Amino acid sequence: MxxxxxxxxxxxxxxxxxxxxxxxxxxxxGGGLDSQILPLxxxxxxxxxxxxxxxxxxTYFAIATYGLPELQIxxxxxxxxxxxxxxxxILEVLKRITYKPCPQLIDGKSTSAVFRDSLNGLPTALIDExxxxxxxxxxxxxxxxxxGISINAKHSEEDTWGKKNIDLFGATVxxxxxxxxxxxxxxxxIVVYTKSADVKAFVPGAFEGFNETLASIASQVDxxxxxxxxxxxxxxxxxxxxxxxxxxxxxxKQYADSQIETARNNLAFGHETEPGQAVYKSLxxxxxxxxxxxxxxxxxxxxxxNLDEDEALSTYQVGVVLIGLGFxxxxxxxxxxxxxxxxxxxxxxxxxxxxxxxxxxxxVISRALKPGE
Numbered sequence: 001m002x003x004x005x006x007x008x009x010x011x012x013x014x015x016x017x018x019x020x021x022x023x024x025x026x027x028x029x030g031g032g033l034d035s036q037i038l039p040l041x042x043x044x045x046x047x048x049x050x051x052x053x054x055x056x057x058x059t060y061f062a063i064a065t066y067g068l069p070e071l072q073i074x075x076x077x078x079x080x081x082x083x084x085x086x087x088x089x090i091l092e093v094l095k096r097i098t099y100k101p102c103p104q105l106i107d108g109k110s111t112s113a114v115f116r117d118s119l120n121g122l123p124t125a126l127i128d129e130x131x132x133x134x135x136x137x138x139x140x141x142x143x144x145x146x147x148g149i150s151i152n153a154k155h156s157e158e159d160t161w162g163k164k165n166i167d168l169f170g171a172t173v174x175x176x177x178x179x180x181x182x183x184x185x186x187x188x189x190i191v192v193y194t195k196s197a198d199v200k201a202f203v204p205g206a207f208e209g210f211n212e213t214l215a216s217i218a219s220q221v222d223x224x225x226x227x228x229x230x231x232x233x234x235x236x237x238x239x240x241x242x243x244x245x246x247x248x249x250x251x252x253k254q255y256a257d258s259q260i261e262t263a264r265n266n267l268a269f270g271h272e273t274e275p276g277q278a279v280y281k282s283l284x285x286x287x288x289x290x291x292x293x294x295x296x297x298x299x300x301x302x303x304x305x306n307l308d309e310d311e312a313l314s315t316y317q318v319g320v321v322l323i324g325l326g327f328x329x330x331x332x333x334x335x336x337x338x339x340x341x342x343x344x345x346x347x348x349x350x351x352x353x354x355x356x357x358x359x360x361x362x363x364v365i366s367r368a369l370k371p372g373e
Contacts, residue, residue: 033220034248036213037063043206044093048086049197053255057192057241058094059214060252064240065099065124065171066218071226072144075237076185079175081194087175089202090194091126094173096207097214098124108133108174116151120166130174135182140168142188186263187233190241217247234263275313277353279321282306284350287340288359294346297337300329325349 037059044055061077068074077094079087088105095101100123108115108130116137119125125141127133140147147169154161180186226243230236238256245252286298286306303322304315313321319329319336326349328339340346347363 033217034250036217037248040097040207040210046200047202047206048090048093049195049199050192053252054192056250056252057190057255058090060241060244061171061173061190062094062097063214063218063221063244066215067221067223067240067243068099068123068171070223071240073142073236074169074171074240076138076141076189077171077173078189078191079173079194080177080179080191081175082177082196085194085196086199087194088128090192091128091173091175092202092204093207094124095126096204097210098126098171098173099215100124102126108176112137116168117166119168119170119172122170124171125173127172127174130176131178133174133176135180135185137168138172138174138185139182139188141170141172144169188237189263190238190259191263217244221247232264234260275311275317275321276325277355278307278311279303279313279318280325280350280353280355281357282318283322283327283338283340284346284357284359287346292359292362294340294343296342297330297332297339300336300338303338325353 037056041052041055041059044050044058045052048055050058058077061075064071064074079090081087091105095105102118102122102125105126105128106115106118108127109132110118112134115134119137119141140149148165148167150163150165152161153164180189221243223240223243226239229239229242238260242253242256245256282303283298286302287295289295300319300322301315304313304318307313307318315336319338322338323329326345327341330337330339343363347360350357350360351364
């Protein structure tokens with residue numbers, strides 16, 4: 001028994017099995033579309049250690065890539081996890097089952113121009129080591145409406161320079177250990193988290209031949225419905241996969257709904273790193289003493305110093321932001337202070353910003369218990 005046969009034997013199910021020899025998968029004992037993708041889902045779980053919902057997500061994503069010519073937006077698929085948890089293996093699997101993938105994995109550490117040009121006109125991009133990949137080009141992959149750009153390029157035939165139009169729209173899979181720097185990119189992404197697991201060895205031949213099956217399924221999807229599924233950016237992002245799921249008898253939609261809600265919460269948390277929220281958090285941390293009482297004033301310079309390195313602003317910029325939020329700035333004894341305006345004012349500003357903080361939650365509860373005050 002060869003490696004492919006051994007791997008297949010380990011994941012066969014009684015409800016349907018697949019032959020990995022010949023021209024493509026031959027379905028036995030199964031009925032309907034779901035039986036056609038179960039062998040692929042099983043294989044993914046065997047070599048990647050994913051749970052069934054995650055493996056189905058990857059399968060739906062692969063099916064949706066075959067609908068790419070009909071779609072106006074397409075999600076980024078982010079494979080996230082610590083080193084040694086099979087992220088690159090997932091890229092190699094998807095390279096074998098998606099629509100017109102890049103022949104080789106794209107290096108996310110390449111220069112901005114090289115990275116951009118590698119995405120031009122590419123239906124399915126698979127990006128390795130994407131922690132430092134230029135996010136501005138990843139944004140361009142998401143929407144057909146904003147994917148076209150004009151660049152300066154050398155015309156080889158005439159040996160002259162001129163404008164060249166390129167199009168970066170397409171399906172994108174990348175693996176990364178770090179979250180995006182711009183939280184807005186999160187709303188355009190579907191994230192699958194990997195973990196250490198006891199897995200089977202990756203046998204490339206085991207995943208050959210599924211393309212025709214996935215393309216056939218995709219040809220039956222009404223891609224026009226995708227534009228009507230979403231109610232916000234995040235649900236729009238998941239819409240192509242939700243459209244695929246409508247063909248299958250599974251509980252995956254519940255998983256998708258939970259992931260959408262998690263993404264919304266993460267996006268709200270990520271937006272706290274914008275200047276107004278970041279500066280407010282710095283002020284709040286300095287204004288509260290160990291008992292939770294609010295100081296009358298805080299040195300403006302200390303607020304600037306208390307910002308995280310990636311949120312750094314000058315003292316002047318901090319002052320501009322806080323005045324814009326409604327706080328008062330005054331000088332006393334040669335030093336510049338921000339006046340909190342007391343507990344009620346400090347809390348009101350934080351609540352208007354939509355921040356998530358236990359102190360603010362306590363204020364809300366206290367106000368609910370004392371509605372007249």
